[in-house]
Amino acid sequence: MIRHLRTLLVCAVLAAASDALAENYPAVGATVSSHLTIYSTTDTAAFQAAIRHFQRLNPGIAVRYKELESNELYEQFLADLTRGQPKADLLLSSAMDLQVKLVNDGYAASHVSPSARMLPSWARWRDQAFGLTFEPAVMVFNIDAFAGRALPQTRGELIELVRRDAAAWRGRIGTYDIANSSVGYLLASQDARQSSEYGALLETMGSAAVKVERRTGDLLAQLETGDLAIGYNLLGSYAQSRIASGAPLAIVYPRDYTLVVTRTAVLPASAPNPAGAHRFLEYLLSIEGQRTLANNGGLPAIRSEAPAQHTQRGIIDAAVGPLRPVVLGPGLLVYLDTQKKRRFMDVWGGAVGALD
Amino acid sequence: MKLSTLSLRARIAGMLGLLFMAGTIALVFAAQVYGRLAADKSYDRLLAGSALSIAETLSIDRGTLQVDLPYAALDMLSAAPEDRVFYRVIGPGSDTITGYDDLPGWQPPSRHNRLIALDSARFFDAAYRGEAVRFAVLGREIAEPGMRGWVWVQVGHTRRARDDLTRELVLGAVAPITLITLLALSVVMLGISRALRPLQRVGQDLAIRLPEDLQPVVEPVPREVAPLIDAINGFMRRLSCSIKALQAFIGEAAHQMRTPLASLYAQAHVAINEDPEGMRRSVAAIERNAAKLSRLLDQLLSDATVTHRSDVRVFEPCDLLELVHEAINEGVPHSRRWSVAVSTELDVAPFVGDTLMLGEAMKNLIDNALKYGFSAQEPVVVSLQTEANGYLITVTDRGPGIPASQREKVFERFARDDKGVSGAGLGLAIVRRAVASHGGEVSLDNRVGGGLTVTVRLPWRAQNSHP
Numbered sequence: 001m002i003r004h005l006r007t008l009l010v011c012a013v014l015a016a017a018s019d020a021l022a023e024n025y026p027a028v029g030a031t032v033s034s035h036l037t038i039y040s041t042t043d044t045a046a047f048q049a050a051i052r053h054f055q056r057l058n059p060g061i062a063v064r065y066k067e068l069e070s071n072e073l074y075e076q077f078l079a080d081l082t083r084g085q086p087k088a089d090l091l092l093s094s095a096m097d098l099q100v101k102l103v104n105d106g107y108a109a110s111h112v113s114p115s116a117r118m119l120p121s122w123a124r125w126r127d128q129a130f131g132l133t134f135e136p137a138v139m140v141f142n143i144d145a146f147a148g149r150a151l152p153q154t155r156g157e158l159i160e161l162v163r164r165d166a167a168a169w170r171g172r173i174g175t176y177d178i179a180n181s182s183v184g185y186l187l188a189s190q191d192a193r194q195s196s197e198y199g200a201l202l203e204t205m206g207s208a209a210v211k212v213e214r215r216t217g218d219l220l221a222q223l224e225t226g227d228l229a230i231g232y233n234l235l236g237s238y239a240q241s242r243i244a245s246g247a248p249l250a251i252v253y254p255r256d257y258t259l260v261v262t263r264t265a266v267l268p269a270s271a272p273n274p275a276g277a278h279r280f281l282e283y284l285l286s287i288e289g290q291r292t293l294a295n296n297g298g299l300p301a302i303r304s305e306a307p308a309q310h311t312q313r314g315i316i317d318a319a320v321g322p323l324r325p326v327v328l329g330p331g332l333l334v335y336l337d338t339q340k341k342r343r344f345m346d347v348w349g350g351a352v353g354a355l356d
Numbered sequence: 357m358k359l360s361t362l363s364l365r366a367r368i369a370g371m372l373g374l375l376f377m378a379g380t381i382a383l384v385f386a387a388q389v390y391g392r393l394a395a396d397k398s399y400d401r402l403l404a405g406s407a408l409s410i411a412e413t414l415s416i417d418r419g420t421l422q423v424d425l426p427y428a429a430l431d432m433l434s435a436a437p438e439d440r441v442f443y444r445v446i447g448p449g450s451d452t453i454t455g456y457d458d459l460p461g462w463q464p465p466s467r468h469n470r471l472i473a474l475d476s477a478r479f480f481d482a483a484y485r486g487e488a489v490r491f492a493v494l495g496r497e498i499a500e501p502g503m504r505g506w507v508w509v510q511v512g513h514t515r516r517a518r519d520d521l522t523r524e525l526v527l528g529a530v531a532p533i534t535l536i537t538l539l540a541l542s543v544v545m546l547g548i549s550r551a552l553r554p555l556q557r558v559g560q561d562l563a564i565r566l567p568e569d570l571q572p573v574v575e576p577v578p579r580e581v582a583p584l585i586d587a588i589n590g591f592m593r594r595l596s597c598s599i600k601a602l603q604a605f606i607g608e609a610a611h612q613m614r615t616p617l618a619s620l621y622a623q624a625h626v627a628i629n630e631d632p633e634g635m636r637r638s639v640a641a642i643e644r645n646a647a648k649l650s651r652l653l654d655q656l657l658s659d660a661t662v663t664h665r666s667d668v669r670v671f672e673p674c675d676l677l678e679l680v681h682e683a684i685n686e687g688v689p690h691s692r693r694w695s696v697a698v699s700t701e702l703d704v705a706p707f708v709g710d711t712l713m714l715g716e717a718m719k720n721l722i723d724n725a726l727k728y729g730f731s732a733q734e735p736v737v738v739s740l741q742t743e744a745n746g747y748l749i750t751v752t753d754r755g756p757g758i759p760a761s762q763r764e765k766v767f768e769r770f771a772r773d774d775k776g777v778s779g780a781g782l783g784l785a786i787v788r789r790a791v792a793s794h795g796g797e798v799s800l801d802n803r804v805g806g807g808l809t810v811t812v813r814l815p816w817r818a819q820n821s822h823p
Contacts, residue, residue, distance in 0.1 A: 104440045106485040126438045193427050330441040330513075331431030339454040340425045 022066040025051050027059065034061045036276040039077060040092040041070045041183075042263060042299070043217070046237075049296030054283045061276050069214070070095035070182035074102070077268065081107070086270035089277035092132070092263055094235070095182030097189075097332040099264040103128045104333060109269040111278055115285035115303075123262050123302055125328040131262030132284050133293065134302040136323065137187045138236040139252045140220070145172070145229035154256040154321075155197050158232070159204045169208045172229040174219045177212035178348055183261065184214070187233045189335035189344060190259050190326050197256075205232070206351040223249055235261070241298040255321035262302055264328065365548045372544055376537040384530050391525035395518040396479070396490070399436060403492035404477035406433055407511040410443065411496045414509075419502035421447050423454050429511070436517030442484060442491075443512070448498065448505025459510055460484050460491070487514045554578060558585065570596040608770040609656060612781070616649040655782040658716045659769070662786050665713045666793035676705035676714070676747055676814070680738055683718035688726065696722060699739040705747060707814065709794050717790035720783040721751045721810055729755025729808055746796070746815035757802035766800070787812070 023044045027034070040047065044067050051063050068076060070093045080087050093099050102108060108128035116130055123131030139158065141151050152158040162169045176184020191198045211228060213219045216238045222228040224247045231239075236251055243249050265284060271277045283289040290301035326332070334340060406429045413424040423445045433441045444455035460482035477492040491512035498507050554577040561575055572589040620642055627638035677700060684696050718738075725736040734754045741748050758766060767788050770781035784798070787810075791798050796814040803809055 104442075106440070106487070121437075126440070327434075329431070329434045329437070330439075331427055331434060333441065334425050334427045334430050337423075337425040337454055339423050343422075343424065 022064050023048075025055060025063040025065065027055055027062040034273070034276060035064065036061055036089050036273055036280055037064045037066065037087050038090045038092060038280070039066050039068055039073050039088040041068060041073055041094050042092060042297075043067065043238075046293075046297035046299055050284065050289060050292045053292045054280055054289070057283065057288075058279060061279075063280075069180070070098060071180070074098040074182075077102070077107075081270060086268065086272060088268055089271040089273045090280055091266045091268060093182070093266075094135075094261060094263045095186060096129075096131075096261055096264050096326055096328055097186050097336050098182055099129050099266045100125065100328060100330065100332045101336055102266050102268075104330060107266075107268055107270070109267045109271065109274060111267050111281055113282055113285065115282060115287075118303055118305070119285070120302070120325070122325045122327040122329075128266065129328050130265045130281070130285060131302050131328060132265055132290075133237070133263045133299045135261050135263070135300060136236050136253055137233045137259040137261065138239065139254060140223055140231035140234050140236075140239045141250045141252065142223050142226050142229045143248045143250050144226055151250060151252055153252060154254055155195060155201055156256065158230070159197065159200055162204050162208050162230075166208055169229065171209045171211060172227070173205055173208050173232065174211045174213060174222060174228040174230070175205065175232040175234075176216075176219070177214045179345060180214040183235065184212075184233070185335070185341075186261060186326065186332075187259055188348060190324075191233070192344065194257060194259070194324060201232075202348065202351040206353075210352055212352065220247075220249070223247075233259075237298050237300055244298075253321065253323075257322045257324045260323050260325040262325070262328070263299065364552065365545065368548055369541070369545060372541060376541060380530070380533060380537055383533050384526065387526040387529040388522065391522040391529070392518070394525055395521040398521070399490070399513075399518050400477075400479050400492065402433060402435055403479070403490065403511050403513065404494065406430065406443075407477050407492045407494040407509045410445065410511065411494050411507075411509045414445075414496055414498065414507055416498065416500040416503050421445075421453050421498070421503065421507060425454070433511075433513050436513055438516045439513040440485075440487070440489075441511070441513045442489065444510045446508040446510065448503065448507060453507075455510075459512065460489070481515075482512075484512065489514055490518065551578065555581060562588075570599075605769055608781075612652055612770060613649065616645045616652070619645045620649070655720070655786070658720065659782050659786050659789075662713050662716055662790050662793075665710050666789055669793070670710050670712075671708050672711070673706065673708050674711045674714070676707045676749070677702055677740060678704075679711060679714055680718055680740060680749075683715055683722060684738070686715075687719040687722050692726070695726060695735045697735045697737050699737050700741060702740060702742070705740055705742075707747065707816075709814070710790075713790040713793065717787045717812070718749075720786050721812070724783045725751050725753040725755070725808075725810070729753025729757075743813070746813055749812040749814070751810045751812075752803060752807060754803075754805075754807040757806060757808045758800055760802075763800045767798075 044065055047065060051065060055061060055063065066088075073091060073093050074095070077088055077091060091099065091102070103126060108126075110127040111130070112127050116124060116127065119130060139152070152161050162173065176187065178185040178188045191201075195201070210232075211222070213222075216235055219228065219231050219234060220238055220242055223231050224242060226248075236253075239249055239251050243251070265281055267274070267277050267281055284293070285303075287303065287305060290303050293299040294301040335344065409426050409429045409432070410423065413422075413426055415422045415424075425443075430441050430443070433439065442456050442459055444457065444459045445453040447453045477494045479490065479492050481488060481490055483489065489512045491510055494509045496507045496509070498505060554575060558573055558575045558577065558581075561573060570592045572592060573585050575585070577585050623638045623641045623645065627635050627642070630638055680698060684693070684698070688696050722736065722738065729736065736751065736753045739748075739750045739752075767784045768781075769785045788798050791812055791814065794814055796812060799811045801809045801811065
């Protein structure tokens with residue numbers, strides 16, 4: 001009995017601790033059934049406006065927004081299930097592959113709506129996974145570091161630039177740590193699939209002692225200060241917001257091809273508040289939600305009809321080369337294969353870490 | 357509604373509808389089976405291709421089995437865009453090398469079948485993670501230093517695309533069939549309506565006719581209905597004849613009764629002013645005319661009785677001999693009983709017939725014989741005997757007889773002989789009708805030495821004949 005009590009106590013403390021990491025948006029008159037829990041990989045700041053707007057449209061729904069790393073999100077969700085205490089009503093993750101795996105493994109509920117049907121076909125799968133944003137993976141440069149020199153426009157040019165003067169760029173190239181960043185792994189694996197130059201790029205970056213970070217924010221911060229001069233494969237949306245607030249950064253959409261990923265929403269079949277979850281998802285997919293995400297959160301809208309500053313259309317106009325959206329679908333499961341992933345990580349680690 | 361009164365349209369439509377429905381159901385089932393087979397066939401190729409592309413990347417590296425899952429292996433399965441995909445690679449030790457390690461079990465084929473299974477995937481359906489999943493399994497024999505045995509690649513996807521394709525195929529097959537069925541049914545209904553229209557026209561034609569209009573129906577009708585129309589026309593012809601005969605009979609009967617009544621009236625009128633002697637004569641004349649009238653009425657009654665009885669046919673066992681005696685008793689006054697003799701060797705003459713009709717016939721025969729053929733020398737003889745297939749009854753007299761040319765005519769109602777000696781003229785007509793309704797016949801012959809023989813033949817089993 002006492003042990004049980006102790007367990008309960010520990011659980012309560014842990015719950016309180018995990019709650020501390022979450023952003024709560026209380027609502028007047030909210031009941032237990034109108035609490036909505038969102039697990040997300042997106043910065044709270046980017047979603048704040050959307051949640052407030054949603055709450056204005058749907059009074060009485062309290063929202064708990066819990067920010068997690070994408071791997072963490074995936075494991076937390078499954079751990080909740082294993083414990084028999086599903087908590088999340090909606091999963092928003094930039095790790096498209098992990099979201100696809102959740103759907104493939106049967107954890108998702110279907111959401112059928114006209115808004116969902118308006119999404120481009122690559123951005124939805126089985127009425128269970130939905131792309132909410134349109135985010136190209138870009139190269140970000142510190143303008144000061146280039147001091148008037150031409151910015152490389154393709155991967156080939158980037159390789160050439162670094163090779164020509166490896167010492168100058170040593171330690172000044174940054175990219176995602178694919179061992180810890182799911183979106184980084186997703187982008188790297190897609191590069192490996194799409195580009196014949198990927199091996200050379202990896203080798204070049206390795207030889208220039210590439211710096212890896214798990215968070216986009218950390219990479220951008222170092223780019224802004226000039227510690228890093230080149231950021232490869234970063235999500236453009238965050239860079240865009242920093243440029244907007246005066247950072248000396250420039251975004252280049254690689255002209256050979258530009259990968260496009262989308263923050264993917266999955267509605268778990270185990271959602272404690274499915275009605276609220278459907279409503280919030282529908283809001284995010286609606287023109288209004290898309291506009292709010294784009295204008296107030298800096299997350300480019302995926303629906304081309306959304307008349308926002310950073311829309312899919314705006315990006316398509318800005319990009320000169322071909323855009324290659326990563327297709328939501330079972331193909332993404334391939335790089336999650338344990339053997340495949342291990343081999344890929346070995347190669348990547350070998351290249352990046354070899355001269356570290 | 358009784359089956360026999362059910363409308364033809366409903367019958368035909370019902371039968372055809374049932375047939376079409378059964379046909380459609382059978383076709384739907386067939387289409388479903390075929391559709392599923394076709395869908396499985398096409399998507400199985402995809403699965404097999406996927407399994408093959410995985411199998412081709414199998415390699416041994418430092419004693420461990422390596423699988424380099426090709427992107428296309430799973431991406432190609434998005435040809436079934438909405439389906440979840442599962443895969444597993446099973447090593448020689450039945451351990452999962454990579455993929456979903458809890459895929460539904462599958463027994464590797466026996467050693468003999470493995471060679472056959474080479475390169476051709478095996479397929480099976482199983483439930484996995486809450487959905488029906490189609491799996492393909494492909495085997496590869498590994499014989500490398502450090503590892504020997506069979507490696508199995510199992511790839512599966514949910515059945516959504518297959519089911520969609522099946523549905524599409526079934527719909528594609530069933531929709532036109534249903535359409536054609538409906539079309540055929542409506543054409544049939546239209547055809548039935550058109551086919552039945554002549555019957556409606558005949559019905560309308562008959563409905564608006566005046567009661568006395570017995571003209572034949574001339575409406576053209578389909579061959580199948582012609583017998584019905586012929587029957588109607590034949591019936592109307594007979595009806596028309598019998599109405600004419602009835603009208604003639606009524607006219608004649610009225611005429612026949614008028615004459616004795618007129619005489620009665622005249623004689624009664626004369627008698628009022630007569631002296632007793634004259635009055636006695638007049639009364640005697642009145643008595644004669646009254647008797648005549650009475651006889652006429654008897655005969656009319658008898659005729660009506662026989663006509664009615666021949667319609668209703670109340671046949672029962674009886675004795676013809678007794679019948680003859682009764683006819684004599686009822687029809688001949690005691691004072692003249694001597695003038696009728698019965699000649700027979702039979703004690704009893706069993707027969708099945710209508711006693712009333714036969715009795716009337718006998719009475720009329722005897723009455724006629726006494727009336728026209730009475731002679732003081734010889735009595736009227738009624739003889740009864742059996743012959744091959746029935747009874748033979750003859751009534752013979754010594755009267756004047758009837759010339760051959762007149763013999764058919766006397767059977768008609770109100771017939772009279774040439775000399776104007778009139779009976780009521782109904783007697784022989786009654787006899788003929790009564791005998792005919794027993795399947796028998798009546799004939800007349802003059803006797804050698806003067807007189808008439810009336811021969812009546814009554815066959816056995818008269819109850820079976822139809823007059």
